[in-house]
Amino acid sequence: MSVLIAPSMLSSDFARLADELAAVERAGADWIHLDVMDGHFVPNITFGPPVIKAMRKYSKLVFDVHLMIAPADPYLEAFADAGADIISVHAEAGVHLDRSLQAIRALGKKAGVVLNPSTPETVLEYVLDRIDLILLMTVNPGFGGQAFIPAVVEKVARVKKMIGDRPIHIEIDGGVTPETAPLVTRAGADVLVAGSAVFKGGKEDAYRANIAAIRAAVA
Numbered sequence: 001m002s003v004l005i006a007p008s009m010l011s012s013d014f015a016r017l018a019d020e021l022a023a024v025e026r027a028g029a030d031w032i033h034l035d036v037m038d039g040h041f042v043p044n045i046t047f048g049p050p051v052i053k054a055m056r057k058y059s060k061l062v063f064d065v066h067l068m069i070a071p072a073d074p075y076l077e078a079f080a081d082a083g084a085d086i087i088s089v090h091a092e093a094g095v096h097l098d099r100s101l102q103a104i105r106a107l108g109k110k111a112g113v114v115l116n117p118s119t120p121e122t123v124l125e126y127v128l129d130r131i132d133l134i135l136l137m138t139v140n141p142g143f144g145g146q147a148f149i150p151a152v153v154e155k156v157a158r159v160k161k162m163i164g165d166r167p168i169h170i171e172i173d174g175g176v177t178p179e180t181a182p183l184v185t186r187a188g189a190d191v192l193v194a195g196s197a198v199f200k201g202g203k204e205d206a207y208r209a210n211i212a213a214i215r216a217a218v219a
């Protein structure tokens with residue numbers, strides 16, 4: 001199984017987003033992970049549709065938009081118009097998960113569900129046919145650079161079993177490093193978000209080495 005790497009722009013230099021996008025693409029990124037935070041669902045604020053729209057001009061990679069906002073439904077169209085390819089909503093962020101997922105697909109985008117570390121995977125049971133991606137948080141959302149929560153590894157294996165042969169990605173987000181990545185890929189994850197582990201070093205050569213180190217660890 002080939003593993004995709006999705007650098008989180010949260011750890012990039014926000015004053016140089018266009019350059020950082022280009023650098024991380026040349027360094028081997030598969031997708032671009034965009035963390036949208038509202039200061040309400042999570043205790044941090046990042047960026048919204050206008051910034052994603054501006055970034056869209058500088059990258060052709062898949063934009064994997066992780067919405068840490070509540071409610072999410074009123075903003076789905078704006079994120080779709082801004083250039084998101086995949087839009088993921090937290091199961092904890094709203095009461096009508098099925099409706100949110102239908103809305104994302106109706107906008108022509110791939111739909112994802114995100115689960116916090118303490119959220120049981122049973123919330124996925126009745127929406128499996130509406131999703132393209134399951135994003136399992138291995139930190140509590142809100143900040144980059146936090147420590148990986150090992151208890152989630154078992155959840156990855158349970159979700160892998162649950163999805164059966166459906167073409168659904170299992171993505172991991174939080175504290176992914178060359179040390180933790182193999183734990184989750186062995187359990188069934190096929191997309192790895194990495195922020196601090198990719199952007200450490202602050203330059204393209206470092207990004208290339210950092211991405212290569214994660215790939216080598218899971219090969």
Ligand SMILES: O=C(CO)[C@H](O)[C@H](O)COP(=O)(O)O
Pocket residue numbers: 008010011033035066139140141142143144145146173174175176193194195196197
């Ligand atoms: O969703 C997120 C935080 O809520 C980020 O995607 C995640 O934390 C990436 O950062 P790092 O790899 O440094 O943990």
Ligand SMILES: [Fe+2]
Pocket residue numbers: 008033034035066173193
């Ligand atoms: Fe994220």
